[in-house]
Amino acid sequence: MAKQTPLHATHVAAGARMVDFAGWDMPVNYGSQIEEHHAVRRDAGMFDVSHMLAVDVEGADAERWLRGLLANDVSKLRTSGKALYSCMLNPQGGVIDDLIVYFFDEQQYRIVVNAGTADKDLSWMRRNIADTGANLTLESRRDLAMIAVQGPNARSKTWSALPGSEAVSAELKPFQAAWFDEILIARTGYTGEDGFELTLPANRAAEIWTALSATGVAPCGLGARDTLRLEAGMNLYGQDMDDTVSPLDAGLAWTVDFKDSGRDFVGKAALLAKPQAQEMLGLILDDKGVLRAHMKVFTSAGEGETSSGSFSPTLEKSIAFARLPLGTSAGEAVEVEIRGKRVAAHTVKLPFARNGKVLAA
Secondary structure (H helix, E strand, O other), X not given: OOEOOOOHHHHHHOXXXXXXXXXXXXXEEOOOHHHHHHHHHHOOEEEEOOOOEEEEEXXXXXXHHHHHHEXXXXXXXXXXXXXXXXXXXXXXXXXXXXXXXXXEEOOEEEEEEOHXXXXXXXXXXXXXXXXXXXOOEEEEOOOEEEEEXXXXXXXXXXXXXXXXXXXXXXXXXXXXXXXXXXXXXXXXOOOOOOEEEEEEEHHHHHHHHHHHHHOOOEEOOHXXXXXXXXXXXXXXXXXXXXXXXXXXXXXXXXXOOOOOOOOOOOOHHHHHHOOOOEEEEEEEEOOOOOOXXXXXXXXXXXXXXXXXXXXXXXXXXXXXXXXXXXXOOOOOEEEEEEOXXXXXXXXXXXXXXXXXXXXXX
């Protein structure tokens, strides 16, 4: 039986269409997926992301251990509440998961991992702790819920729903967080729009969701979340990268920090031994059809493959991510095989759209 978030009854009561996602019964939409998508680009929408897992890391070796575990370097985090996006790699340089890590102090961090990889991630972390002899503890926080409020009006509507929260969160920069009344308010998201991700006690989830709805924040499902993140050029684990794909080939080289030559991390040797082999670019379809994952792409430099694809409500065109031969650049004419037929498309630099604006055409 699929797991349920603390907001499950709220979704069902609102008439959401529920689907199994990574073993969780989650809302895919509440009506029109396109309207939910536009609500986030144009106003404010909210998503239940409580299926994701927060893991608290505490102990004297917390910083040292994370510097060796993650491809990005947590030593850059020095302000309490600052966050960092990173990949966690295996020894072969493949991506075990992509995650966000929050710094509270040198002995206290929080990692937020994906729902479908949570058990695998915890097992890997615990094994790594044992292997390195790190003095720290991991606490899996299934007592928490998470609500993402996204869109140009998301912050102001959150402040209306949570009186007093503006005082602690108005000055937050992207990838910063602050505490308010048991709630961690983080200026992060997965849509390409401004807003907050709220982590709060599970028993307060329905109360906060209802308060946000009363300010005009639209409930949105996983369908809109996927088209929003695709337009915003944000990878989805299991489609755009996995434990067989290097972050260098998945357009995530910017998350790998080689600056400190004395810092070793899991997968570093493999990345240095096997540099980038593919280019991650966007595709826009010039012909009729819909781009999906695992379609062949034909370029002047050779064949590639799409990793994610869908219809873009903002561009009103079909778009995709593609891993293409190294040397392929934005603006090239390519062909994509759809149902045995080659159709015309062209490459663009990611993202397609962010902050309500179309950035690629």
